[in-house]
Amino acid sequence: MSNTQDAALQQRLAQGDESAFREVFDLYFKGLVLFATKYSVDKEAAEDLVQDVFVRLYEQKSKIQFHTSLKSFLFQSVRNRCIDYWRSHKVRERHHGEILLTTNPETLDSQELMLQTELEEKVFEAIRQLPEQCQLIFKMNRFEGKKNQEIADELNISKRTVETQISKALKRLREEVYPYLKAIIVLVCWWF
Incomplete structure (x- = not known):
């Protein structure tokens, strides 16, 4: 996608154009899911994380300011969601471990x-x-x-x-x- 097309798509998104949102989803969803799986996220979790990014994009479309290309923005957003996912996963594991350690198994x-x-x-x-x-x-x-x-x-x-x-x-x-x-x-x- 050229820079001009990218900028036009960003502008249509900011204006609330539903077809632009659909175009972005169709264009990037599969690639973003594949990208998320590179972070050792299973396919189902990867799909959920990418969908979260699209939901947030849709909800915040009029407020989002793109400082990079739309593609870079989406990939960076998915990367951040994957990192958040692993951080919360580690915290949960730690809490579960603490619960088990502080509780007598018997x-x-x-x-x-x-x-x-x-x-x-x-x-x-x-x-x-x-x-x-x-x-x-x-x-x-x-x-x-x-x-x-x-x-x-x-x-x-x-x-x-x-x-x-x-x-x-x-x-x-x-x-x-x-x-x-x-x-x-x-x-x-x-x-x-």
């Missing part, structure tokens, strides 16, 4: 383990629902252990912005997870 209560797993899933789902920058900042802080100033320097934003985004993320997590925790407490009390 007294392992499957009901308790199920509740812990469901809670963990609820937390990760709430994180995935955060706006992109907020999610990135929160993950860098909580999962990668980076300090606020490090994040600010790396993303070229103010430390105050980092603090605000982390506060927003924590507030959102409380809003999303608290009702679920309340239900678990009621359920546990009912069992006993």
Whole structure:
């Protein structure tokens, strides 16, 4: 695709042209899935990650600013989603391992383990629902252990912005997870 065609397609996308979105999907979907599998993501997960990128592109089409070609933007977005996928996968494995290490296998209560797993899933789902920058900042802080100033320097934003985004993320997590925790407490009390 020539630079002129690429720019025209980007402009049509920004204007909400449904046929442009379909063209982009048809043009790049298979290649992006193949690209995602290079990151050791199975085909099904790769398809899901690429679909996520297209959903975000569709939802944000009027706000997205292309600093590169459309193709480069899509491939970079899929690369980032694959990295996020592996980071969250590693964090989940670590949490599952910690649960198993802190629980005596002889007294392992499957009901308790199920509740812990469901809670963990609820937390990760709430994180995935955060706006992109907020999610990135929160993950860098909580999962990668980076300090606020490090994040600010790396993303070229103010430390105050980092603090605000982390506060927003924590507030959102409380809003999303608290009702679920309340239900678990009621359920546990009912069992006993």
